[in-house]
Amino acid sequence: MPYKNRCRQIQDLLLKEELDALLVTDGANRYYLSGFTGSSGYLLITTKRVSLLTDFRYLTQAKEEAPGCEIINQGQDWYDTLNRLLDEQQIKKLAFEQDHVSHTQYLRLAEKIDQCVITGKQNLVERLREKKDQIELDRMKQAAAIADEAFSRLLTELRPGIKELEVAALLEYHMRRLGSEGPAFDTIVASGIRSALPHGTAGDKKIEAGDLVVIDFGAIYQGYRSDMTRTVVMGQATPKQKAIYRLVLEAQLAGLEAIKAGQSCQQVDTVARDIIAAQGYGDNFGHSVGHGVGLHIHENPRLAQKNPLLLEKGMVVTVEPGIYLDNWGGVRIEDMVAVTENGCEIFTKTSKELIEL
Template sequence: MQVRINKLQELLAAAQIEALYVTNPENRYYLSGFTGTDGALLVCRDKTFLLTDFRYLEQAKDESPGMTIIEVKDSYAEALASILAENKISSLGCEGEHLAYNQFLMLKDKLVNLEIKEKSGLVEKLRLTKYDDEIKNIAEAVRLAEQAFEKVLPIIKPGVSEREVALQLEYSMRCMGADGAAFDIIVASGPRSALPHGVASTRKLREGDLVTLDFGAVYHGYHSDITRTVVIGEPGPKQQEIYYIVLEAQMRAIEAIRSGRRASDVDRIARDVIAAKGYGERFGHGTGHGLGLSIHENPRLSSKDDTVLRQGMIVTVEPGIYLPDWGGVRIEDTVVVEESGCKVLTGIPKDKLINLLNLS
């Protein structure tokens, strides 16, 4: 953790602040390892303070050794004001995207002679590239989600509701050791598979349905994200056509990922494959996104993101085609960017459209 703190401290001078008040829970965990539900960090140029209340003092000492633990007795604003005064700090950065307005007003009231600057994104900049322990946690989150998927496949059959499938997926992930589901599990069947974010409904599966399952696990705070599209019965010609177009787009994008490539270039490669087949207007979202302590992080594999990919970044690759009143297909894997390519963490087969009625 100290390496991460040191890197953040190096950014403070360039950001023209003497300290950063960290209130985003994911950033707090990233920098301190503290898992309590109430707390904040004050990262100064040579010191770091973890502020929390009585309930979490022993936990903070155990999870965040080396940090100065401050008990908050009245308010975070008062505790912060005391620390800043003692350390003669005159300029403070805050995470405006995560600091509630009423909390900001309290800070302004208590820190009368101190300049407060909005400095969101400093910790997120560090989180772009993952350390080895983070990659291992994400890989384990992928493994848990994959095992749950394999366990649930046999129950995906006519008469079962989308919600039942989603519930069994989450239950299986938790039984295997996951902290929980990474997000509301998507199980979208038949015409509903044309909904990119078709969260599981009460609709019962029918023979002939395409079924898109988008799911992930959380392990030690880190997320996985996987999508597979299957069919209940023998796939029809159009189902096969759409599936293999999406698969080609996804494979081309994965082949293009390497350190030095722009995120927007990867998006364009996937999008060009789908557009060339006449379905460009039916692929309306980005090709992928970063993930880690959040399910959606930077960089984004999008035409609007020119981030240069670097070794250690982790992104999803998830092109799709969605046809209203018919259905849709999406295929998604999680990959680690490497110097000369990428490592695919997801191992669930995708080379063909799986007929669930033919499972052996």
């Protein structure tokens, strides 16, 4: 069980920051620290105890999924329950996740918590989540494998005249049948001139002969997400389509090559970006090269120009340069990889040769 160890890391952080407790309100952080998959609940981590407050609907499930936590029925007013717990343990300084509390919740906390100081903190749990352990890596590899297989099934079904929305439905159907808990995010299927929209979610448009089709999607396996993009051509590629594709692929391969523990995020971005910029397409590549993935589809670390953070073994990131030309179309190629000591392990296995259907 990894949860106990993760809670212990939070408890160490509490001691270091001279805090008595952390109230976890974010769902992904709650799951990460407890294993509880229910949609509602709060974790209270003190230096000695981990309590999971949830409501009647989830009590049985919580006991099964989070044996490392003391399970507490939050009752009619969970602030009363929280106050009682804080009292019992003589908590004087309570931290809360300021990025995951609404203004209304904050005002209520400030009003109802009477015997201790409350203080907002950022990224306490998120920072731990940046580096994946073996259990997480295995799940993400499986999520990537599901997406790969779904994509190969989809390729046999793509024909001119099919709508983008149907393509998204087929992909999501295949992923579900292969064990995905749902799409990792709104599936992107952008064809023809729409492929120049970096985040063109699938629409009503029919895919026509000659279209570039950007397909960006992912699966969820045991809570963990995958992310991949392939661009295909419906029919035979034109010389320009081939040239743009080759350039994006060259940048993508260089980005992958640059990844290893100790490398800075901005350096990976630069390596890929420079290849595209050198051919005059710098302005047509307006997003960062990649991002972390995990329980969320977009997490730290971001592989971006202004991020000096050094990559560490166990981080999982995407590498996804693209070129987008208004009124013409776009190409993006994306793999998800795990950072290793000397390079990276590529979880996405689908070929990156240009696919002409």
